[in-house]
Amino acid sequence: MRILIYMLLTGMFLSAAAMAQQKTYVLVHGAWGGGWSFKQTDSLLRSQGNMVYRPTLSGLGERVHLASQEIDLSTHIADVVNSILFENLHDIVLLGHSYGGMVVTGVADSIPERIGQLIYLDAFVPEDGQSVATAHGQENAGREMPSKDGLIYPFWNTDGEGLPRDVPQPAKTFSQPLVLKNKDRLKIPTTYILTYEGDDPEKDAFAFFARRAQGHGWKIIHMQAGHNPQMDIPDKLAELLEQIGGAQ
Numbered sequence: 001m002r003i004l005i006y007m008l009l010t011g012m013f014l015s016a017a018a019m020a021q022q023k024t025y026v027l028v029h030g031a032w033g034g035g036w037s038f039k040q041t042d043s044l045l046r047s048q049g050n051m052v053y054r055p056t057l058s059g060l061g062e063r064v065h066l067a068s069q070e071i072d073l074s075t076h077i078a079d080v081v082n083s084i085l086f087e088n089l090h091d092i093v094l095l096g097h098s099y100g101g102m103v104v105t106g107v108a109d110s111i112p113e114r115i116g117q118l119i120y121l122d123a124f125v126p127e128d129g130q131s132v133a134t135a136h137g138q139e140n141a142g143r144e145m146p147s148k149d150g151l152i153y154p155f156w157n158t159d160g161e162g163l164p165r166d167v168p169q170p171a172k173t174f175s176q177p178l179v180l181k182n183k184d185r186l187k188i189p190t191t192y193i194l195t196y197e198g199d200d201p202e203k204d205a206f207a208f209f210a211r212r213a214q215g216h217g218w219k220i221i222h223m224q225a226g227h228n229p230q231m232d233i234p235d236k237l238a239e240l241l242e243q244i245g246g247a248q
Contacts, residue, residue, distance in 0.1 A: 023093050023245040024051040027230075028080055028107075030098030030123075031132075031173070032154045032166035034061015037097075041230045044238035050245070055083040057103070064167045069150020072172035073131070077106035084114050091116035093245045096123050097230065099173070101209070102132060106178055108185035118190040119244060121237075122227055125192070125209040125216075132174040136208060147171055190218040191244050195225040 025045055027038040035054035042052045057076040059067035080103055084092065094115050096104030101123025108118055126135045147153065151168035192213035196204040201222045204210075214220050221240070223229065229237040 021246065022049050022051065023242075024089055024091070025053070025093045025095065025241065025245065026080065026084060026089065027052065027054045028094070028096045028100035028103050029054070029057070029061070030100050031169045032060065032157075033097075034063075034164060034167075036061055036164040037228065038230050040234035041238050041241070044234055045241065048238075048242060050242075053083060053087065053089070055080055059170050060167055061164065067151065067168065067170065069170060069172065071170035073102060073106065073176040073178060075170075076103045076173055077110065080104070080107045081110050084111060090114055093117045093119065093241070095119040095121055095241070097121040098123050098227065099132060099169075102126055102135075102173075102178060105180070105185070108188055109180045109182045112182060112184040112188055115188050117245065118185075118188045119241070120190070120192045120209070120213060121229070122193065122195040122204075122206045123209065124206075125212045126178050126180075127212075128180040129177050131177045134177070186216065190216070191221060192218050193221045193223050193240070195223045195227060195229055197224070197226060 027035070027041065029035055029037050035056040038052075038054045042054055045052045056063050057079050059071045084107070092115055094104050094107060094117070096102070096119070098121070101120045104118060104120070104123075105126055108115055124132060124135050126132075150171050152171050152174065153168045154166045157166050190213070192210050194201055194204060194206060194210040196207075201207060201210070210220055221244075223236075223240065225236070226232050
């Protein structure tokens with residue numbers, strides 16, 4: 001009888017410990033992409049007992065049928081804010097990849113109380129009043145790409161590619177400035193992951209934003225990888241995200 005009680009109590013404690021370690025990740029994709037790009041990372045994180053959400057931004061991915069020139073950065077921020085609110089998520093690990101850095105910054109400004117940790121994955125780190133086009137202090141981002149009817153087309157895409165694939169990005173998501181008002185977002189523990197190829201991370205196109213992140217006092221992690229580790233090396237990315245998520 002004592003053995004049975006001991007086993008039951010031990011099981012309860014182990015179960016409670018597992019639940020305490022469980023994290024909820026919200027993964028926000030980059031420009032032209034979709035939640036599909038994090039599918040493998042999602043599966044790996046879930047296999048470790050975590051909960052994962054990977055919302056697709058309006059007009060992109062499987063929501064490409066809703067594409068419109070009226071979609072802007074505010075729309076994409078609202079996509080993620082509403083996903084968090086309607087799923088009633090708390091203490092989340094929120095990640096933004098590339099352009100997704102613009103989005104998660106706006107989300108953190110809107111509902112910082114729902115976010116336990118913030119992660120920028122080779123991503124934009126905008127300041128108040130900046131857009132994708134001006135975040136580097138330049139007005140040319142995205143303008144060299146062909147656009148039509150308010151959409152910016154990825155030059156690497158071909159009509160013959162199968163699904164899933166990158167799709168045109170609403171141009172206003174690149175041109176609309178981000179308005180930041182809530183200083184509480186700066187209290188969120190934040191990590192910047194700079195992916196780089198070659199031997200020198202300072203030569204990477206996103207090193208500018210890693211330096212800005214360092215200026216905020218955020219943790220900086222260098223990861224030798226291409227710009228899309230969620231697709232190229234999802235196992236290593238999932239392992240890293242688990243380490244970051246468990247460090248709180």
